[in-house]
Amino acid sequence: MGIHLSDNGYSCVTLRTGRYARKVASTPAFRRLPRAVREQQMLDAAVRIFSRHGYHGASMDEIAEKAGISKPMVYAYLGSKEELFVACLHREGTRMMEAIAQAAVPDLPADERLWRGLRAFFGFVGAHRDGWAVLYRQARGEPPVAGEVAAMRARMVEVVAGMLDHALRAEGREVAETELEVVAYALVGATESLADWLADHPEADPETTATRMMNAAWLGAAQLLRGTTWHPPAT
Template identity: 65%
Template sequence: MQNSPLPSGDDAPAAARPADAPRGRVPRAEREQQMLDAAVLVFSRRGFHHANMDEIAELSGVSKPMVYAYLGTKEELFIACLRRESARLVAGLAAAADPTLPPDQQLWRGLKGFFEFVGAHRDGWSVLYRQARTQQPFSVEVAAMREAVVEVITDRLDGALRLEGRQVKPDDLTAMALTLVGASESLADWLADHPDEDPGRTATRLMNAVWLGADQLMRGVSWRPPA
């Protein structure tokens, strides 16, 4: 039973926490980071609604009104978490990107970067992201992010296909991109739950699952439903 279904029903009050932040006087910038660290942790463990501001405050070594003073309401705090984490992800990906590489290498780099990020933030990103995708006030923003990613991938796929002299209907491209994104999300969750899995290996698995197919598709091979 190594599978902790996302918001891991962790009722243990504290257990072995990553050491509550220091209680002394600390400059704002630093304290804000501690608050965000705490918030990511708590939101991940409990889920947005079950997370409680007092716990986040306590974990960041401070009392509740400080959190409000620095980072605003619960919703704003959650969004701040989301933004910080996705900024980190984007930074990681940007570092890995290289438009001069051949298509499969680009995809490989992207996936590797993504899974390495997820692996490094095992119970931050995936959980936050998944929450945000369904929870009312955030879904809009996150849906936009996701759509942007899908669009980037769609364009890349289109580019790769044009290089091969092939062309595919827009919706088919979108479907491919969605497949890729959905598969990545699914494997990311898995990765987050499996501490021993190597991110690079996960990326390779996914490459194996989708690239071969894409490659076939580019050659014009396709599967047809029976009559």
């Protein structure tokens, strides 16, 4: 029960009695907005809520309230909780991918390219801690949406594997595809792990984190490029 300043900037006094909010004397507020705008508002709210409470923990009621509209509109526009989540995932994922792609242009030397990609990635995570944490961390194991997350992850792995492959070929070397995939997996995992660390340490600097990641992983990859490998000792 109380006064609540809705996130769309319009004020509205809400009286909570039981489960339903009853609007009392609403300001001209809840103006009719075009679909495109409302959808973005919904996605904004959803990303926030999902990131805080996880997929299951988030309730459509809460999301709708945060978005400043009624539940049926969310369903009307986004379909279902699952679809809503996927929509969030796509929006955030696309934004991130674009940020990376813009930075890591193909015609750079391999290490420079990776470095720029990493910097863009950590920059994105630093700027959208919510988006990243919510969507990649929360959703990894949620059966209903795990598939989507996995797909997005697979795209990243593929991109990274592509980078490595490109670099290797440039040096006249070649590595089996599986091998590459696994290395890429490890790199992506390491990177995500640092991204988690970054998301949990608001005081940390994305740039520095990117540098660290380069140090921790790239050097290994560099070895790999050079053909150095490690073999298990004879048992």
